[in-house]
Amino acid sequence: MGLTSGMGLDFAAAYDALNADDHDYRFYAGLADEVGAGRVLDLGCGTGTLARLLASRGRTAVGIDPDPEMLRVARGKPGAEQVDWRLGRSDLADDDSADFAVMAGHVAQVFRTGEEESTRDVLAFRDAAELVRSVEEAGFAVERRYGFWDRSPLTDGSREIVLVVR
Numbered sequence: 001m002g003l004t005s006g007m008g009l010d011f012a013a014a015y016d017a018l019n020a021d022d023h024d025y026r027f028y029a030g031l032a033d034e035v036g037a038g039r040v041l042d043l044g045c046g047t048g049t050l051a052r053l054l055a056s057r058g059r060t061a062v063g064i065d066p067d068p069e070m071l072r073v074a075r076g077k078p079g080a081e082q083v084d085w086r087l088g089r090s091d092l093a094d095d096d097s098a099d100f101a102v103m104a105g106h107v108a109q110v111f112r113t114g115e116e117e118s119t120r121d122v123l124a125f126r127d128a129a130e131l132v133r134s135v136e137e138a139g140f141a142v143e144r145r146y147g148f149w150d151r152s153p154l155t156d157g158s159r160e161i162v163l164v165v166r
Ligand SMILES: C[S@@+](CC[C@H](N)C(=O)[O-])C[C@H]1O[C@@H](n2cnc3c(N)ncnc32)[C@H](O)[C@@H]1O
Pocket: 001, 019, 043, 044, 045, 046, 047, 048, 049, 050, 064, 065, 066, 067, 070, 088, 089, 090, 103, 104, 105, 106, 107, 110, 111
């Protein structure tokens, strides 16, 4: 999404330092263990921290991202060779290629309704009902709703909206 341009900041290189918290990565890794995931898809994998973590546990992992700079950083990390990195969007995911798929780090907020690309960083703050509606419209069933990575219940005051869908 071109976040490196126009901001005077190498966003991809700085991303990991700016997002040092790993609550969410540990949540996803625990969930993958719990459901016995063998083939994982990290859509919007960014700099690839989660994809590498999931792959390091003996899983097949695909990481997809449309930003070449983010993938460049991901590919340069230790263990990167264990992940199948793909530059693009969800259409690059093979049918039935994963039994566990994630959009971590608020990827859903950077999806836009049209195909227009912009250097402005626009985030969509959907409420829980709207998020549930959009994943159900995409054919998923919502199994669990959490309000944070510690699996606390989702309430109106929750810091996060975490949906586990099938
Ligand atoms: C905030 S970063 C999150 C990166 C990573 N998932 C994480 O947890 O650190 C959002 C990522 O979504 C990617 N992205 C933007 N539009 C996308 C799209 N249509 N499909 C997949 N990924 C997209 C961006 O390139 C960026 O790497």
